[in-house]
Amino acid sequence: MTTPLPPAPSSIRPGEVPFTLDPAGADDARLAFIGRVRSFHRSRAECPKNLREARERGGPAHVEIAEAFRPALAGLAAGQAVHLLTWLDGARRDLALQTPRHSAEPRGTFALRSPVRPNPIGLHLVRITTLDIEAGLVGIDAIDVLDGTPLLDIKPYFESVDVPPPLPERPAGDEAR
Amino acid sequence: MTTPLPPAPSSIRPGEVPFTLDPAGADDARLAFIGRVRSFHRSRAECPKNLREARERGGPAHVEIAEAFRPALAGLAAGQAVHLLTWLDGARRDLALQTPRHSAEPRGTFALRSPVRPNPIGLHLVRITTLDIEAGLVGIDAIDVLDGTPLLDIKPYFESVDVPPPLPERPAGDEAR
Numbered sequence: 001m002t003t004p005l006p007p008a009p010s011s012i013r014p015g016e017v018p019f020t021l022d023p024a025g026a027d028d029a030r031l032a033f034i035g036r037v038r039s040f041h042r043s044r045a046e047c048p049k050n051l052r053e054a055r056e057r058g059g060p061a062h063v064e065i066a067e068a069f070r071p072a073l074a075g076l077a078a079g080q081a082v083h084l085l086t087w088l089d090g091a092r093r094d095l096a097l098q099t100p101r102h103s104a105e106p107r108g109t110f111a112l113r114s115p116v117r118p119n120p121i122g123l124h125l126v127r128i129t130t131l132d133i134e135a136g137l138v139g140i141d142a143i144d145v146l147d148g149t150p151l152l153d154i155k156p157y158f159e160s161v162d163v164p165p166p167l168p169e170r171p172a173g174d175e176a177r
Numbered sequence: 178m179t180t181p182l183p184p185a186p187s188s189i190r191p192g193e194v195p196f197t198l199d200p201a202g203a204d205d206a207r208l209a210f211i212g213r214v215r216s217f218h219r220s221r222a223e224c225p226k227n228l229r230e231a232r233e234r235g236g237p238a239h240v241e242i243a244e245a246f247r248p249a250l251a252g253l254a255a256g257q258a259v260h261l262l263t264w265l266d267g268a269r270r271d272l273a274l275q276t277p278r279h280s281a282e283p284r285g286t287f288a289l290r291s292p293v294r295p296n297p298i299g300l301h302l303v304r305i306t307t308l309d310i311e312a313g314l315v316g317i318d319a320i321d322v323l324d325g326t327p328l329l330d331i332k333p334y335f336e337s338v339d340v341p342p343p344l345p346e347r348p349a350g351d352e353a354r
Contacts (some may be wrong), residue, residue, distance in 0.1 A: 028210040029207070030203060030207055031213070074285030075275060081341035110249045145178045152296045152298065157181050163302070164334055
């Protein structure tokens with residue numbers, strides 16, 4: 001009989017700094033999982049690091065919506081762009097400064113899109129490819145999370161609010177900078 | 178001595194349909210509030226309905242980051258576009274179909290940006306106007322939530338993942354449709 005190994009202690013890379021409290025212990029509000037992402041990404045090693053990488057690799061994905069929440073899909077359509085919000089349940093939550101693999105310098109968590117954050121909510125702008133409301137199946141063009149990742153929300157993309165606002169005009173005389 | 182009135186029973190507009198369960202009772206995951214939004218919107222009646230309306234009206238806003246989370250602001254800069262995630266704590270969570278005031282027909286919650294949703298997380302793409310990391314103050318160009326709304330996350334906007342993916346090319350011979 002073998003005993004499973006205990007989880008490895010949380011490791012810190014050079015330059016990384018934890019918060020003075022672990023947000024994983026907070027209970028300021030509670031979430032309801034509305035479904036799960038289904039992807040071909042079965043391990044962290046093979047999971048694309050972002051949506052661009054997921055699209056370059058190709059490979060479809062979909063989300064499965066729990067039965068109770070399916071009526072709320074009415075009005076969505078294939079071809080539409082939507083934001084998915086996911087709960088990145090495997091991510092630690094306690095790092096203020098972190099050093100991603102692609103980065104030489106540690107950076108603040110809020111300046112990164114890393115899954116490691118006080119509230120590990122993933123934001124993914126995808127396009128709906130197929131839609132079966134009765135079965136609760138929403139096909140999407142690509143996704144950058146592990147198979148089984150819980151889903152929190154689907155929000156339609158609107159150009160009126162989802163395009164960055166213009167930079168403020170520079171004051172006169174500022175052209176030389 | 179007066180007794181406060183009990184809360185009004187949840188009202189349903191014509192065509193609106195509740196979920197078969199109330200997501201407010203779920204406990205699938207727990208959140209940590211990292212700060213608060215400070216805006217001039219003190220009541221629902223005077224709160225802009227979306228970011229476009231907030232920008233048209235003008236009026237600055239900022240977010241206050243709790244002390245423990247301020248180190249995670251390192252690497253952000255004034256001028257940068259960021260997504261804010263908020264917890265819309267005044268919103269009911271139990272409607273599958275809803276009829277917004279501007280809409281004649283009820284629509285599915287996931288086809289709307291209404292604050293009423295199973296997980297009332299607000300998504301707001303704003304521009305940082307000022308940044309004081311030590312004080313935990315992030316000035317933003319506009320916001321469409323009430324003063325005091327809890328903040329969950331700040332994520333940098335990246336064109337590589339935050340622009341909708343192109344529509345798939347139509348198959349040959351499909352031009353007439």
